[in-house]
Amino acid sequence: MLEKVEKLSAQQVTTSTLIKKAKKRKEILTIVGFIAPALIVYGVYVVYSIFMTFYYSMFDWSGIDKNLVFLGLDNYIKLFQDDIFWKSLGNNSLLVITSLLTQIPLGLIMALLLFSPIRGMRFFRSIYFMPFLMSTVAIGILFIFIYDGNFGLLNGLLGAIGLESLQQAWIGNEQTAIWAVIATVCWQFAPFYMILFRAAIVGIPEELYEAADIDGAKKWQRFKNITLPLLMPIIITSSILSIIGSLKYFDLIYVMTGGGPNNSTELMATYMYRQTFTNFNMGYGSTISFSMFMIALGVTVVILLGDKRRRGEE
Numbered sequence: 001m002l003e004k005v006e007k008l009s010a011q012q013v014t015t016s017t018l019i020k021k022a023k024k025r026k027e028i029l030t031i032v033g034f035i036a037p038a039l040i041v042y043g044v045y046v047v048y049s050i051f052m053t054f055y056y057s058m059f060d061w062s063g064i065d066k067n068l069v070f071l072g073l074d075n076y077i078k079l080f081q082d083d084i085f086w087k088s089l090g091n092n093s094l095l096v097i098t099s100l101l102t103q104i105p106l107g108l109i110m111a112l113l114l115f116s117p118i119r120g121m122r123f124f125r126s127i128y129f130m131p132f133l134m135s136t137v138a139i140g141i142l143f144i145f146i147y148d149g150n151f152g153l154l155n156g157l158l159g160a161i162g163l164e165s166l167q168q169a170w171i172g173n174e175q176t177a178i179w180a181v182i183a184t185v186c187w188q189f190a191p192f193y194m195i196l197f198r199a200a201i202v203g204i205p206e207e208l209y210e211a212a213d214i215d216g217a218k219k220w221q222r223f224k225n226i227t228l229p230l231l232m233p234i235i236i237t238s239s240i241l242s243i244i245g246s247l248k249y250f251d252l253i254y255v256m257t258g259g260g261p262n263n264s265t266e267l268m269a270t271y272m273y274r275q276t277f278t279n280f281n282m283g284y285g286s287t288i289s290f291s292m293f294m295i296a297l298g299v300t301v302v303i304l305l306g307d308k309r310r311r312g313e314e
Contacts, residue, residue, distance in 0.1 A: 050290075053286045053293070054290050056283055056286040057076070057283060057286040057287040057289075057290050058070060058071060058072060058075070059071060059283045060075075061283045064280060068283075075283055075286075076287055078287075079284075079291060084263050084266060084271060085268070088263070088267050088268045089295075091265060091266060092246060092247050092267050094178065095185065096243050098182050102186045102190070103192075103242055104235065106190040106193075107190050107191070107192070107238070110128050110190065110191070112201070115201065128191050128194055129191045129194070129195065131187055131189075131191055132188060132189065132191040132192050136252050137255050139184065139188055140251075143180075143256065144255075144256055147169075147170035147171045147180050149167075149168060155167040155168070171256060171257055171265075173261075174261055174262055174264040177260075181253055181257060184252060188252070189242075193242075196237070196238055197231065197238075200233075201231070204226070204227065212225070212226060236303065239303060240300055240304075243300070244299075244300065247295060247296045248292055248296065250267065250269035250270060253267050254270055254273070258270070259274065268288060268291070269292065272285050272289050272292065
């Protein structure tokens with residue numbers, strides 16, 4: 001009798017185990033079924049494209065005919081000796097630095113202002129976010145007229161306040177063109193970070209501020225010891241987005257200056273576009289594109305490792 005009970009218990013355990021395994025297998029298949037379309041699209045349009053970009057960078061190819069001449073790493077050697085590429089990389093680096101120093105702080109300041117007890121804040125929220133909603137092409141054309149050397153709004157304002165000596169063709173001057181375009185980029189994207197910071201601030205527990213008020217903390221102390229530390233993850237994320245976006249930026253530069261005058265506003269993306277679709281040098285354009293990817297990947301890894309080390313120290 002005891003043996004029958006033990007056998008029955010063993011069978012029940014085995015059956016229960018099989019049921020659990022079948023249920024778990026079904027859950028896994030369900031999860032795979034849901035994410036498979038996204039993985040396929042990502043694999044085809046991102047992962048596969050990255051490998052094919054590196055593949056084409058090994059050839060001399062116009063992108064039109066079928067004649068691919070294998071060059072090995074010659075395109076990369078040529079890239080390291082290309083003064084225009086280094087100029088474009090320097091402009092991208094300048095865009096990265098100015099974006100980090102302007103877009104993210106401006107976004108944080110605007111997000112904090114949205115919580116100020118000011119009447120009509122909903123109106124200001126719409127005004128703040130409007131630049132990000134506008135088409136990049138429309139923004140580019142708008143600021144071309146603003147920076148116009150003869151009839152531009154900026155020169156008109158300078159003349160109205162008696163600063164005629166500062167009037168110039170802002171995007172026609174090699175010394176000022178890159179700064180004029182960077183200012184436009186920062187004006188467009190600061191609202192994006194405002195929305196990110198506003199969402200993060202809303203998620204901070206109100207009890208922390210109430211406890212700080214009880215302890216007699218001032219507004220600056222509340223910001224320094226509560227708001228800023230709790231916003232650090234979103235600041236890191238925003239920094240990564242800003243850096244990657246600045247390294248691959250293209251559209252506004254292409255609309256406003258096309259990389260000119262005399263390559264003074266050339267970025268890696270605009271140089272890649274010109275080599276690929278204007279000069280029909282697909283191999284060299286792929287080399288520039290793959291180099292952009294490696295630079296963005298390296299910078300992102302460094303930031304993530306630094307953030308991981310910071311968290312470990314805390």
